[in-house]
Amino acid sequence: MLRSSKRMAVRSAASAARDEGRTSLSYVHATAAAIILAMACMLFAGAGHAQGFKGIWDNPDGHLGSLAPENLAMDHGKAPINLTGTWMIFGEWQFLPMPKLKPAAQKLYDQATKAAKEGKAFNDTTGHCWPPGLPIMMTRVWPIQVIQLNTAIVMISNFEDQIRWVFMDGRKHTDPNIYVPSYNGESIGHWEGNTLVIDTMNIETRKHFIDRSVPISDKFHVVERITLKDHGNVLSDEFHMTDPENWEGEWVSTKTYRRQTKVDFLEVHCLPDLDQGIPATFDKYSASPDDTK
Amino acid sequence: MQKFSFWVAAAALSMGVSMAASGPALAHHSGAAYDHSKQNTVQGEVKEWRWSNPHAWLQIYVPGKQGQKQLWSFEATSPNILLKQGFTRTGMRPGDKVEVTFYPLGDGGPGGSLIRVAKDDGTVMGPPPKKAAK
Numbered sequence: 001m002l003r004s005s006k007r008m009a010v011r012s013a014a015s016a017a018r019d020e021g022r023t024s025l026s027y028v029h030a031t032a033a034a035i036i037l038a039m040a041c042m043l044f045a046g047a048g049h050a051q052g053f054k055g056i057w058d059n060p061d062g063h064l065g066s067l068a069p070e071n072l073a074m075d076h077g078k079a080p081i082n083l084t085g086t087w088m089i090f091g092e093w094q095f096l097p098m099p100k101l102k103p104a105a106q107k108l109y110d111q112a113t114k115a116a117k118e119g120k121a122f123n124d125t126t127g128h129c130w131p132p133g134l135p136i137m138m139t140r141v142w143p144i145q146v147i148q149l150n151t152a153i154v155m156i157s158n159f160e161d162q163i164r165w166v167f168m169d170g171r172k173h174t175d176p177n178i179y180v181p182s183y184n185g186e187s188i189g190h191w192e193g194n195t196l197v198i199d200t201m202n203i204e205t206r207k208h209f210i211d212r213s214v215p216i217s218d219k220f221h222v223v224e225r226i227t228l229k230d231h232g233n234v235l236s237d238e239f240h241m242t243d244p245e246n247w248e249g250e251w252v253s254t255k256t257y258r259r260q261t262k263v264d265f266l267e268v269h270c271l272p273d274l275d276q277g278i279p280a281t282f283d284k285y286s287a288s289p290d291d292t293k
Numbered sequence: 294m295q296k297f298s299f300w301v302a303a304a305a306l307s308m309g310v311s312m313a314a315s316g317p318a319l320a321h322h323s324g325a326a327y328d329h330s331k332q333n334t335v336q337g338e339v340k341e342w343r344w345s346n347p348h349a350w351l352q353i354y355v356p357g358k359q360g361q362k363q364l365w366s367f368e369a370t371s372p373n374i375l376l377k378q379g380f381t382r383t384g385m386r387p388g389d390k391v392e393v394t395f396y397p398l399g400d401g402g403p404g405g406s407l408i409r410v411a412k413d414d415g416t417v418m419g420p421p422p423k424k425a426a427k
Contacts, residue, residue: 127322277350
């Protein structure tokens with residue numbers, strides 16, 4: 001009975017195929033095309049993998065990577081000072097004095113001030129694992145390591161291992177239309193005498209505040225002037241920050257760091273359950289409970 | 294050594310307090326919720342002592358008036374500073390009986406900012422009371 005049914009089914013299928021020969025042929029073609037396409041994709045992917053996906057991670061403007069041997073071998077000028085070291089902020093950590101804020105920024109600042117007086121946080125985004133971003137990634141009370149190469153100066157804050165690359169190989173800022181905004185921005189540096197001058201733009205604005213809830217816009221621009229003092233044991237970073245949408249003129253503040261000689265980095269992550277035992281981050285102590293969204 | 298440890302602890306603590314009072318505490322989050330003008334103590338049983346960066350924290354069960362347990366949470370500073378105050382990763386284990394000294398939450402909620410822990414075996418971790426420095 002079963003065999004009979006199978007034979008009937010086969011005959012029926014063969015008959016249907018004859019009756020709809022053109023359609024079946026189309027199926028065959030389509031199936032073959034799909035297989036060929038899939039094989040081509042696999043071959044392409046395999047080739048890409050074999051070549052380290054060559055090209056797909058290239059800088060958008062095609063600039064040589066700062067660690068490319070041919071870039072490192074180039075003459076980018078002799079650095080007048082060496083900032084390599086581990087540094088710890090001392091003195092005032094807030095960016096003072098404050099500039100004259102524009103009304104919308106002033107409103108946020110006032111809300112944050114009022115919340116603090118009432119024992120509540122306000123726009124405490126860093127407390128909920130949003131990146132601190134520039135400039136406050138430079139003022140967390142954690143050490144900062146600086147590694148100086150001739151093509152780039154790398155700065156790493158041990159607080160959640162925030163990293164910024166200051167390119168020293170003569171490149172220009174990337175077109176903002178193709179750059180992916182980043183919390184620490186795109187930093188380009190050059191030497192003026194014994195001063196490192198860093199120009200930073202292309203900075204992510206989302207949930208990005210300076211100290212007491214001062215927001216930034218996509219016009220935020222930072223110029224830093226870094227020098228060494230006290231026989232190379234103190235690093236001075238003079239910030240000149242402008243954002244015509246949020247404050248008037250330049251917001252100028254200098255931060256100082258002391259060289260550390262017995263400090264290596266620890267692993268610091270903002271894990272999803274970090275705040276579980278930290279009452280100050282609980283929603284009931286926040287005047288802006290959407291900090292996590 | 295004891296003197297050195299104390300001053301390191303005191304410096305670290307005062308740094309944390311001043312930051313907490315004026316903005317983001319210990320660089321990670323706001324400390325506005327804590328009242329740093331007061332110090333309270335509470336006794337309980339350790340639920341968890343999380344030894345991690347950027348903060349360690351302690352949770353204990355505190356017996357309530359009607360016998361039910363209430364969970365209290367205390368944030369601590371980072372382990373590099375805690376080590377200098379006598380804390381260690383295994384210094385507290387679940388079930389340990391402890392007395393916690395802390396800066397309370399402004400609204401009197403169950404928790405605060407950790408200062409010191411005394412275990413029932415006599416071990417004390419954390420900076421000594423200020424009067425001991427005189």
